[in-house]
Amino acid sequence: MALFISGGEIFVIMLIVVMVFGADKIPEIARGLGKGMRQLKDATNEIKHEIQKSAEDNGLDTDIAGDVQKEINKVKEDIEDMSGPIKRQF
Incomplete structure (x- = not known):
């Protein structure tokens, strides 16, 4: 299942966000989402690194x-x- 959103749908979503949270809260929400996405990316990279290190320590081929x-x-x-x-x- 692919997620495709057109320009009109994005506009409607942004309009709803402005109506619910107010224009003054949008930058704060965007910062929070960006920070959360960065933390998720860092955690994912850390997990990948730990799995690769563990596999190398056990002599497994990690370059599949x-x-x-x-x-x-x-x-x-x-x-x-x-x-x-x-x-x-x-």
């Missing part, structure tokens, strides 16, 4: 994403090598 990306690139190159002569004919 890098290995997958290498394989994807290899398949892309193989497809381009095979499709090259076909593209040139048209």
Whole structure:
């Protein structure tokens, strides 16, 4: 499920926020949301770091994403090598 919000919907949401909280409270609310998002990002990064450190301490391979990306690139190159002569004919 994707979340797509159009410009009109954003305008209606902002109008409701102004009506409920008042224009003078919006900067304070925005600062609080920004601070909360930053704390969440920092906590997420800390958890990732701890998981990676624990995996490395136990001898587990933590570069799975890098290995997958290498394989994807290899398949892309193989497809381009095979499709090259076909593209040139048209």
